[in-house]
Structure formats: C-alpha cells, structure tokens
Amino acid sequence: MITLNEISKVYANSQKRAVNTVSATIEKGEFFVLVGPSGCGKSTLLRMLAGLEDITDGSMYIKGEYANSLPPKDRHLAMVFQNYALYPHLTVGENIVFGLKVRKVKKDEREKRLKEAAEMVGLTEYLKVKPGQLSGGQRQRVALARAIVSQTPICLMDEPLSNLDAKLRGQMRIEIREIQQRLGITMIYVTHDQIEAMTMGDRIMVLNNGEVQQIGTPLGIYNEPENEFVASFIGSPSMNIGKGTFIDKGVEIGDFHIPFYSNKRGEVKVGIRPEHIQLDENGQEVTIHSVEVLGYESIINFYMGESVWKAKVSSQVMVGKGDKIKLAFPLDKLYYFNAETSERILIQEMKEMVGV
Amino acid sequence: MGLARNINQEPKSNKTSVRKSDLKVGLLFLAPSILLFSVFLFYPLVRTVYYSFHITDITGEQSVFVGMENYLFLFQDPVFYESLKATFLFVLYTVPTSIGVDLFLALLSNEKLKGIGFFRVIFSSTMGISAAASAVIWLFLFHPSVGFFNNVLNSLNLPVVQWLINPDWALLSVSITTIWMNLGFSFLILLGGLQNIDQTLYESAAIDGAGYFSRLWRITLPSLSPTLFFITTVTLINAFQSFGQIDILTGGGPNDATNLLVYSIYKEAFVNYHFGTASAQAIILFVFIFILTILQFKFAERKVHYQ
Numbered sequence: 001m002i003t004l005n006e007i008s009k010v011y012a013n014s015q016k017r018a019v020n021t022v023s024a025t026i027e028k029g030e031f032f033v034l035v036g037p038s039g040c041g042k043s044t045l046l047r048m049l050a051g052l053e054d055i056t057d058g059s060m061y062i063k064g065e066y067a068n069s070l071p072p073k074d075r076h077l078a079m080v081f082q083n084y085a086l087y088p089h090l091t092v093g094e095n096i097v098f099g100l101k102v103r104k105v106k107k108d109e110r111e112k113r114l115k116e117a118a119e120m121v122g123l124t125e126y127l128k129v130k131p132g133q134l135s136g137g138q139r140q141r142v143a144l145a146r147a148i149v150s151q152t153p154i155c156l157m158d159e160p161l162s163n164l165d166a167k168l169r170g171q172m173r174i175e176i177r178e179i180q181q182r183l184g185i186t187m188i189y190v191t192h193d194q195i196e197a198m199t200m201g202d203r204i205m206v207l208n209n210g211e212v213q214q215i216g217t218p219l220g221i222y223n224e225p226e227n228e229f230v231a232s233f234i235g236s237p238s239m240n241i242g243k244g245t246f247i248d249k250g251v252e253i254g255d256f257h258i259p260f261y262s263n264k265r266g267e268v269k270v271g272i273r274p275e276h277i278q279l280d281e282n283g284q285e286v287t288i289h290s291v292e293v294l295g296y297e298s299i300i301n302f303y304m305g306e307s308v309w310k311a312k313v314s315s316q317v318m319v320g321k322g323d324k325i326k327l328a329f330p331l332d333k334l335y336y337f338n339a340e341t342s343e344r345i346l347i348q349e350m351k352e353m354v355g356v
Numbered sequence: 357m358g359l360a361r362n363i364n365q366e367p368k369s370n371k372t373s374v375r376k377s378d379l380k381v382g383l384l385f386l387a388p389s390i391l392l393f394s395v396f397l398f399y400p401l402v403r404t405v406y407y408s409f410h411i412t413d414i415t416g417e418q419s420v421f422v423g424m425e426n427y428l429f430l431f432q433d434p435v436f437y438e439s440l441k442a443t444f445l446f447v448l449y450t451v452p453t454s455i456g457v458d459l460f461l462a463l464l465s466n467e468k469l470k471g472i473g474f475f476r477v478i479f480s481s482t483m484g485i486s487a488a489a490s491a492v493i494w495l496f497l498f499h500p501s502v503g504f505f506n507n508v509l510n511s512l513n514l515p516v517v518q519w520l521i522n523p524d525w526a527l528l529s530v531s532i533t534t535i536w537m538n539l540g541f542s543f544l545i546l547l548g549g550l551q552n553i554d555q556t557l558y559e560s561a562a563i564d565g566a567g568y569f570s571r572l573w574r575i576t577l578p579s580l581s582p583t584l585f586f587i588t589t590v591t592l593i594n595a596f597q598s599f600g601q602i603d604i605l606t607g608g609g610p611n612d613a614t615n616l617l618v619y620s621i622y623k624e625a626f627v628n629y630h631f632g633t634a635s636a637q638a639i640i641l642f643v644f645i646f647i648l649t650i651l652q653f654k655f656a657e658r659k660v661h662y663q
Contacts, residue, residue: 052559073565085556089578089661098574099564150564 001154001186002026002049007058009044009210018044020210021058028153031180031187033201035194037233041210042190046156049188050079062154077154078147082162084139086131093118093127096145110149117145120179137168148179155180157189161196173200194234198222206230228342231271231335237299240309241271243339251336254305256284258334267339272329274299277311280328288323300325401642407635414629426636436637438612439620442527446616447595449531454538454591455584461539462546463572476547483540487600494533495520495605520606523613530614533601538594542587549583550576581660589652596645617641 002025009019019041026032034042047053048060051072060067062075078099086095096117097110105113118124121141131139140160147155160176161169177200180187191197197204198218206213206221206229213233214226225231225239232238244253246265251258253270289301289308298317301308302325311327319325336345383390408427411420430436465476482490497504498519506516519529553576561571577584599618602608608615608623615623617637625634 050559050563052562072559072563075563077563079560079563081556081560083554083556085554085560087557087575087578089581098561102561102564102566102570102574 001028001030001063002188003061005059005061007045007048007060008056009041009048009053010056017056017210019048022207022210022212023058024205024212024215026186026188028186029184031177031189031200031202033197033204034188034190034207035197035201035204035233036192036207036213038192040207042192042207043158044210045207046158046188046190049075050077050156051075075154076152077156078150078152079156080143080147080158080160082159084131084143084160086139086142088130088132090130091127092123092129092131092134092142095131095142096123096127096149099146099150113149113151114145117148120148121145121175136164137172140164140168140172144176144179148183152185154186154188157187159190159192161191162193169196176200194236198234204234206233208233224344225335226344228269228271228337228344231337231344235273235275237274237310237312239271239273239335240277240304241269241335241337242304242307242309244268244270256304258329258331268345269337269339269342271335271337272333274310274312276330276333277309277313278328278330279313279315279317280326283326283328285324285326288319288321288325290321291317291319293317300327302327404635404638407631408639410632412629412631422632426632427640430633430636430640435612435615436620439615439617442613442615443596443617445527446531446534446598446614447592449528450534450538450595450598451588451591453531454535454542455587457535458539458542458546458587459584462543462550463576465543466547466550480540480544480547482537483544485537485540487537488604490537491533491601491604494529494536494601498529498605521610523611526606526610526613530598530602530605533605534595534598537601538591542591545587546580546583549580553579578661582662585652585656585660588656589649592648592652593645596641 004022004024004026006021006023007019008017008021010017022041022045024032034045036042044053048055051067051070055068062070062077067075087098090098093114097105097114100110100113114127115124118127121144123138123141123145126134126138131142134142140163143160147157157176161172164172173196176187176189179185189196189200201218203215203217204221205215208229214221214230216224218234221230221234225234228241232241242253244251244258244267246268247257249259251268251270258270286302286304289303291301292299293316295316297312297314300311300313300317300319302311303309317325337343338345409421409423411422411426413419461479465472465479485493496502500506500516500518500521503519505519509516517525520526557575557579558571561575566574597618598616599622602614602616602619603622606614608619618641621634621637621641624630624637
C-alpha cells in the first residue's frame with residue numbers, strides 16, 4: 001500500500017536529519033504504529049506521508065504510484081490531527097462533511113455518509129452543535145467521523161488520544177481499532193505512548209533521533225528488542241539495564257554475578273524486564289529502595305549497585321525502605337547489549353534458572 | 357461546616373449581603389475608569405447636550421435657552437445637509453476600501469516568503485505617523501504644480517488634476533489620504549488575527565482538497581470575522597470623526613466639499629463661536645454613530661464566529 005524508500009527530512013536552517021533514511025512497507029488494511037519519544041521524527045514522517053512536508057531524500061510510493069511530489073489532496077487519505085483541527089465556526093455535522101463538500105460529493109450521498117459515520121462514533125445527537133460546546137472526547141469523535149466519511153483507503157492519525165484523560169483514552173483505543181478493522185482502513189498512527197502502540201498496532205515502527213530502531217509486531221518487539229533503546233522504550237515500567245563486565249564464568253554487575261560460560265571479554269550491558277523478576281526464597285538478597293503497591297501487583301524498587309532497579313510482582317508486598325528481600329532473575333529472561341553500540345547480543349548458553 | 361450551616365439557615369439575607377459587598381468591590385475596581393470617563397466623557401457629553409439647547413455669546417457662555425431651535429435650524433440649513441452628505445460619502449469611500457486593501461495586504465504578508473518581515477514593517481509603518489505628518493506628506497504629493505501625482509500625469513501627457521482645489525476631487529483626495537492613514541493599524545490587527553488561525557485547519561483542508569480561495573472563504577474569513585468586525589467598527593467611527601487631515605489638506609473646502617461633520621463642528625464652535633449649533637451637530641453625530649454601531653452589532657455580528 002505504502003512504500004518508503006530511504007526517506008529523509010532535513011528542515012531548512014538545520015543540519016540535523018529530522019528523519020533519517022527510513023524504509024518501510026505498509027500493507028493494505030494494516031494498523032501501523034509509529035512510536036518514539038518526542039522529537040524522534042515520527043510526526044514529521046507522518047506529515048511527509050500526508051504531503052504536508054517535503055521529502056528531502058528518498059522516495060515514497062502510495063499504491064505503487066510515485067508520491068514524493070503528489071499534493072495532499074491527490075493522495076486519497078484522511079488525517080486526524082492531535083488538536084483535531086475542527087472548524088470552530090461550523091457545526092459538528094458541517095465539520096464532518098467539510099471534505100465531502102470541498103470534493104463536491106452530492107448532497108444525498110453526503111447526508112447518507114454523515115448519518116452512518118455519526119452513528120458509528122455516537123454523535124447523532126450533536127450534529128447541530130458547534131465544536132466549542134463539546135467535550136474533548138466528543139471532539140475526538142468528530143475528527144474520527146471526518147476521517148470515516150471521507151472513505152479514503154488510508155488514514156493518518158497524529159497522537160489523536162494525547163489530549164484525553166486516561167479512562168477515555170482506553171475506550172478510544174478500542175473504538176479506533178474496531179472502526180479500522182470494520183472498514184478495512186490502512187491506518188498509520190503516531191504516538192509516544194508505548195501502551196497505545198502495543199495494544200493497537202498490527203506492526204510497530206520504533207523511531208529514535210529520526211532513525212528506525214526496529215519494525216515488528218508488538219510481541220516481537222517486546223520479546224526480541226534489537227537494541228537497548230527499543231528494550232527500554234517498549235514495556236512499562238521500562239527494562240532494567242545495568243553495566244556489567246564479562247568475567248571468566250559469566251557477567252558481573254556490581255555485586256551480582258550471572259553465571260554462564262562465555263569466552264567474551266570486556267564490558268556488556270545486561271537488562272531484565274521488571275515483570276520477569278520474581279520473589280523467590282532461594283533468590284538473591286537485595287535492599288529495598290521503595291515499594292509501590294498497586295493493589296493486585298507491586299513494584300519493588302531496589303538497589304542494584306549504584307542504580308535503582310524495578311521488579312513488578314503480582315502480590316501485595318509489605319516491606320519498607322532498607323528492608324531485605326529475595327528476588328530471582330531468570331537467566332532466560334536476561335538481555336545483553338553491546339556496551340558501545342547498544343545492539344543486542346544473543347547468548348544462548350543460559351538454560352537453568354539461577355539467582356544472579 | 358459553620359459557614360455552611362449559616363447559609364442554610366438564612367439564605368436570603370446572606371445572599372443580598374454578599375451581592376452588596378460584591379457591588380462595592382466591583383465599583384472599587386471600576387472607580388479609576390469611572391472617574392476618568394466622567395471627567396473626559398460623561399461630563400462633556402452632558403454639557404454638550406445642555407449647550408445644544410442654548411445660544412451662546414461670543415465668550416462661549418450660554419445666554420438664552422432656545423429649546424430645540426438649534427436642531428430645527430440645522431435641519432433647515434443646506435450647508436448642514438451638504439456636510440452630512442460629504443460625511444456619508446467619505447465614510448462610504450474610506451471604510452470598505454480601507455478594509456479591503458488592508459485585508460489584501462495582510463493576506464499577502466501572512467504568506468511565508470523570504471523577507472516578508474520587511475514588508476510587514478513597511479505596511480504597518482503608517483501607524484507610527486501622526487495625522488498631521490501624514491497630511492503634510494500628502495499635501496506635497498497632491499501639490500498642483502510640483503506634486504508627485506501631477507508630475508506622473510504630466511509625464512504621461514495626461515491632463516493634471518487639481519486634487520485638493522477641485523470640489524469634485526477634493527473629497528476623493530482626502531479619502532485616499534485617510535485610507536493610507538488607516539493602513540498601519542488595521543493591517544497590524546488583521547495580520548495578528550490571521551496569525552492566530554490554527555495552521556492545522558489549513559492542513560486539514562489541504563488534505564480534503566480545498567484550494568486557496570476555498571480555504572480563504574471557508575476558513576480564513578470566518579476565523580477572522582471577530583477581527584474584521586472590530587476593524588470595521590473602529591474604522592467606521594474613526595471615519596466619522598476625521599479631522600486632522602481635513603484641517604491640513606483642505607480646511608473643509610473647496611466650497612465646503614470636504615466640510616465633514618467634525619470639521620463643521622469645529623468651525624461652528626471655534627471659528628464662528630456658535631457653541632449652541634456646534635453642540636447640536638455634535639449630538640446629531642453622536643446619534644448617527646450610535647445608531648450605526650447598534651445596527652452593526654445587530655446585523656453584522658450574526659456573521660461573526662467567536663471561538
């Protein structure tokens with residue numbers, strides 16, 4: 001559906017590449033999420049897809065057609081903006097059919113599509129109201145309806161849920177996903193929220209500093225992060241990563257020793273996800289920094305050498321600062337990263353579960 | 357809790373006392389404005405109404421109460437009708453043209469082009485020039501023999517125009533000067549209004565396929581309508597009250613062709629010392645502006661979209 005071939009963007013008056021040689025292929029009907037921290041170039045990439053920004057280098061194809069210089073209106077796509085971009089002087093209904101009017105769609109057809117879309121997003125009662133009188137969630141729905149009535153095969157969304165409260169965000173995640181699947185739209189969705197990326201995306205592209213870090217399915221990225229950035233960005237709380245040194249029979253991080261046979265030497269970074277650390281009587285003793293009890297689970301912050309690591313365990317842990325607790329670090333859940341390049345090192349040697 | 361119970365027990369007396377103290381505080385906040393307005397607006401207004409019912413002597417003291425006579429006299433005076441006609445023509449020439457030209461320039465300089473800052477400064481610069489200074493500049497431009505305009509006409513072998521001396525041209529010339537004088541202020545306000553419009557609205561419209569004029573008509577003008585409304589009201593009132601440029605350019609002449617209401621008031625009061633009729637004219641002007649502003653709010657504001 002969309003092919004990006006080494007796309008780059010350099011803004012005028014800037015040396016830095018806001019987007020750096022990004023390549024990807026987005027399939028028809030796919031929910032494709034661009035995720036990364038703010039300033040990583042994800043919105044710029046989306047705006048290049050929409051035709052709102054020029055492409056400095058590389059080529060873009062939409063449905064096989066060379067699209068670098070195609071004006072936005074000829075790309076046959078809809079876009080939902082972060083601030084929704086609703087016209088304050090038009091009613092909700094007029095806002096929704098604005099694009100259809102501009103494209104000179106017949107009135108009957110407009111009315112029909114408006115009715116369908118309004119029903120789909122639950123706005124039927126609000127069609128005569130101005131956007132100023134709506135709540136954030138309702139405005140979001142107007143923006144969504146506007147994308148729906150356009151019946152374009154591609155829809156771009158730029159952080160559409162970032163202005164909503166947590167509860168509404170959870171609800172809209174499901175609704176957007178459902179509408180996308182029902183209509184078979186190819187969705188390209190920008191977010192900085194890794195939970196949105198994980199829950200909504202068919203595939204995720206993780207970006208940092210304008211460069212692609214990894215493209216893959218949510219679970220693929222979660223289970224097999226290709227570098228330290230992806231490992232720490234995806235997952236909440238984020239992965240614990242510490243500096244270690246290869247020694248004769250394993251790796252050492254501060255006072256901790258990870259036993260395995262390796263002939264490697266030098267520095268290495270070792271990571272483990274908080275949810276993979278377990279409470280275990282036979283485990284390694286650690287000192288508590290603090291505990292956050294969330295009800296059904298607890299997050300234990302403990303000292304690992306100089307730094308504080310997190311462990312997420314599914315019980316209500318009642319310990320305080322300075323207490324000792326025993327934790328197990330399953331060897332097969334450890335990740336190793338090259339200390340210089342931060343690329344992942346695959347090490348197969350560990351099989352049994354041993355306390356670090 | 358104590359407070360809540362009090363309110364429950366005696367809700368009425370409490371409410372009125374709260375309202376009373378609110379009024380006091382409110383008046384306190386308004387006091388500086390009320391004081392200034394009283395001294396410089398309300399008192400003169402009342403005095404003007406008072407004077408308009410009297411005939412004054414040469415020193416400006418009211419001497420005889422004449423009731424409505426000043427008004428009756430004015431409405432039988434052909435000079436006053438000429439003055440009214442000139443005023444309305446002047447408003448008609450200057451207000452729509454000013455707004456049209458300013459909107460056009462503001463739209464132009466709202467484009468993201470290289471060196472646009474230079475033009476923005478140029479276009480808004482007339483705001484920094486006083487009415488007297490601009491009038492003098494234009495006095496030279498309009499000069500019958502050495503003025504710029506007649507030089508241009510001469511070099512094109514066209515007949516020269518007596519810009520400020522010919523009664524058929526004088527009002528137009530003064531109008532052109534006024535439009536130029538209005539430029540800076542309206543331009544700046546309109547440009548500010550344009551820059552306040554959310555860019556994503558245009559981006560969204562571009563994706564929908566709206567062209568430049570469609571965007572102008574469907575997004576820019578509606579979004580700009582509060583600004584346009586403000587500018588229209590201010591320009592209209594300013595046009596009715598124009599004085600400086602007329603005093604310097606034509607002195608109300610030739611043959612009363614540019615004797616606009618405010619200038620006529622000035623002449624009646626401070627040249628002829630007829631404070632009574634001058635005050636009556638001032639009241640009539642006040643009523644005209646008042647009615648026009650009400651009409652404008654009633655009809656034009658319907659098309660204004662506040663955010």
